[in-house]
Amino acid sequence: MKIYIVGSGGVGGYFGGLLAKAGNDVTFVARGKHYEQIRAHGLKIKSVLGNFVIKPASVIDDISKINQPDLIFFSVKTYDSEKIAKELTRVITKETIIISFQNGVNNDFTIKKFIKSDNIYPGVVYVISAKTQPGTIEQTGGLRSLIFGDRNHPPSEKLKNIEKLFKESGINATLSDDISRDIWKKFMLIVAFSGITAICRSSIGKVLSDPDTKSIYEKCVQEAIKVAKAFNINVPDDAFDDIMKKSLNTVPNSKSSLLLDIENNRKNEIESLNGMIVKLAKEKSIDVPINKTIYCAIKLLS
Template sequence: MKIYIVGTGGVGGYFGGLLAKAGNDITFVARGEHYNAIKENGLLVKNTQGDFLIKPAQVIKNFSEIKNPDLILFTVKTYSTQPVAQELKSDVNENTIIITFQNGVNNDHEIKKYIQNAQVYPGVAFLISTKINPGVIKQIGGLRRLIIGDRNNPNNEKLKDVVELIKKAGIDIVSSDDIARDLWKKFMFIVAFSGMTAICRSPIGKILADSITRSVYEKCVKEAIAVAKAMKVNVADNVFESIMKTSTDTVPESKSSLLVDVENGRKNEIETLNGTLVRFAKENNIEVPINELIYGAIKLLR
C-alpha cells in the first residue's frame, strides 16, 4: 500500500515515522527547510518510547509528485486545509482513502468540498507532539492513539483493513462505531486544553494545580459539553469526569500546539478550536463566556 503523509508535523511525522519504521511504503510531504533536512539527514522522531531515525526517508515537496496513492494521512494545520485539498484533488483517485487527523470536528466535510474523487473519512489523534527543528519531531505525551471511522457506515471494511495495517506498526488504533461522538469527545477536551494553556501561557500542570485556573478550566469543559448536547451529539453521562481525568493524566509539562504557535508568533488554529465552539454555541443559544474570552483574546494576537 502506497501511503503519503500530507503534513509532516507533530502528528504526521510521529505516526508516519512509526509506519515507516515498520517497513511500510511511506512518503512524507514537506517543504522548505523541513524537506531539506529530511532529504539530507532523514526524519528523527524523539519520543517517550525511544528515539528512532528514518534514514533514508522518502520525502517530496510537491503534490504533483504523488503517484497512485492508496492511503493519505491528512495532518496539516486546519488553516491550510482548503489550499492543500485544492492542490491535492488532481493527485488522488476513486480508490484513494484520505483520513484526516486534525483538530476540530468537521475537517472531512471541509476536504470533501474540494475533493470529490476520493474516499474521505474523519479520524482522531491523541498525541502531544511537535516539530522542534527541521527534520525533528518530538513527542512528549498523549495516549499515542488513533481512532478512525465512517460517519455513515461504521462497519466499513476498507477502514478495517487500514486499522489492521496500522496496528501491525505497533500503533494503538481502533475503528469507531460512532465517529461523531469520538470527534466531539476530543474536541471538548482540546478546546479547554488548548484554549487554557494558550491564554494562560502555561503548561497544563500549572493550570490544574492552581484552584482558580482549574475552576476556569472546568467551566470551559462544561461549556463545550453543553454545546455538544445541544447539537445532539451522543455524549456519555460521565464525559466531564472522563475529560478531567484525561487532563490530569496528561504530562504536567505538556503545552498545546496552540500555545506553541502563540509563543512563536505563528498562525494558529483558534478559529478551528474555541472559535468554532463559540459559533456552534450562538447557533444553539448557549452561553459560553469562558470560550468567548479565550477566542477573543487569542484572535487579537494575529
C-alpha cells in the same frame, strides 16, 4: 499500500515515522528546511517510547509529486485544509482513501467541499508531539492513539485493513462505531487544553495545579459539552469526569500546539478550536463566556 503523509509536523511526522519504521511504503510531504533536513539526514523521532531515525526517508516538497496514493494521512493545520484539498484533487484516484487527523470537528466536511469522494473519513488523534526543529519530531507522554471511522456506515473492510496496518505498526488504532461521538470527546478536551494553556501561557500542569485556573478549565469543558449535546452528539454521561481525568493525567509540562504556535509567532488554529465552539454555540443560542473570552483574546494576540 502507498501512504502519503500530507502534513509532516508533530502529528503526521510522528505517526508517519511509526508507519515507515514498520516497513510500510510511506512518503512524507514537507516544505522548506523541514523537507531539506529530512531529505539529507532522515526524519528523527525523539520519544519517551524510544528514539529512532527514518533514513533514508522518502520525502517530497510538493503535492503535485504525489503519485497513485492509496492512503492520504491528512494532518495539515486546519487553516490550510481548503488549499491542500484543492491541490489533492489533481493527484488522487477514485480509490484513494483520505483520513483527516486534525484538530476540530468538521475537517472531513471541508475536504469534501473540494474532493467529491466517498473515501474521505474523519479521525481523532491522541498524542503530544511537535516539530521541535527541522527534520525532528519530539513526542512526550505515552499516548499514541488514532481513532477513525465512517460517519454514515458501519466499518468497511478497507477501513478494517487500515486499522490492522496501523496496529501492526505499533499504533493504538481503533475503528470507531460512532466517530462523531469520538471526535467530540477529543474536541471537548482540546478546546480547554488548548485555549486555557494558550491564554495563560502555561503548561497544563501549572494550569490545573492552581484552583482558579482549574475552575476556568472545568467551565470551558462544561460549555463545550453543552454545545455538543445541542447538536445531538451522543455525549457519554461520564464525559466531564473522563476529560478531567485525561487532563490531570497529561504530562505536567505539556503545552498545546496552539500555545507553541503563539510562542513561535506562527499562524494558529484558534478559529477551529474555541472559535468553533463560539460559532456553533451562536447557532443554538447558547452562552459560552469562557470560550468566547479565550477566542477574542487569542484572536487579538495572534
